[in-house]
Amino acid sequence: AQSVTQLDSHVSVSEGTPVLLRCNYSSSYSPSLFWYVQHPNKGLQLLLKYTSAATLVKGINGFEAEFKKSETSFHLTKPSAHMSDAAEYFCVVTHNQAGTALIFGKGTTLSVSS
Amino acid sequence: DAGVTQSPTHLIKTRGQQVTLRCSPKSGHDTVSWYQQALGQGPQFIFQYYEEEERQRGNFPDRFSGHQFPNYSSELNVNALLLGDSALYLCASSLDRGLDWGEQFFGPGTRLTVL
Numbered sequence: 001a002q003s004v005t006q007l008d009s010h011v012s013v014s015e016g017t018p019v020l021l022r023c024n025y026s027s028s029y030s031p032s033l034f035w036y037v038q039h040p041n042k043g044l045q046l047l048l049k050y051t052s053a054a055t056l057v058k059g060i061n062g063f064e065a066e067f068k069k070s071e072t073s074f075h076l077t078k079p080s081a082h083m084s085d086a087a088e089y090f091c092v093v094t095h096n097q098a099g100t101a102l103i104f105g106k107g108t109t110l111s112v113s114s
Numbered sequence: 115d116a117g118v119t120q121s122p123t124h125l126i127k128t129r130g131q132q133v134t135l136r137c138s139p140k141s142g143h144d145t146v147s148w149y150q151q152a153l154g155q156g157p158q159f160i161f162q163y164y165e166e167e168e169r170q171r172g173n174f175p176d177r178f179s180g181h182q183f184p185n186y187s188s189e190l191n192v193n194a195l196l197l198g199d200s201a202l203y204l205c206a207s208s209l210d211r212g213l214d215w216g217e218q219f220f221g222p223g224t225r226l227t228v229l
Contacts, residue, residue: 034217043220046218046219090157101147101162102149104149104156105156
């Protein structure tokens, strides 16, 4: 069985400060891991993905995540938050094989203040 | 290149009715998955279609059924609607092979309200 736990339901930062959104995963198989972002009234957008290549993954809009197998973590970071980063973020795990479903975490709401 | 499209955008039904939601995948994609996102929750997997067959199913009752057509578009049908079926229904498409394998592209969703 696979699952993800997003450790914070809500994170608040000031514009220009670093962002850290935490995610732990559980998987019996070699996992693929993703971070998706959902802005209000917009569809889910892929930020970045890990599929057993480099453990440090760079995504869009300055986000990156590091896969740490020993800690079963896949935390999302950004050096400097922007107001436009305010959104809902989902950590996602799936099997590294065809035909498997995405398993979503419950989400972390990121608020950015000026 | 059009991404994933879904119709309708909003729908209001009453308990006991039936509903059909539609999805057109991103050009070149052959796999369609459906998810239910309740308010304040992460999306939950309903089922996935590939080569016009249901390939995998999540923990949803038989009231939820689907279909995939030869052009890869898909429908989600829900019978005997319950209040708890109110949610945003998301369609995602992907390619079952190649460099983009596994990456799912999501549509904007259909907001279903059951009264």
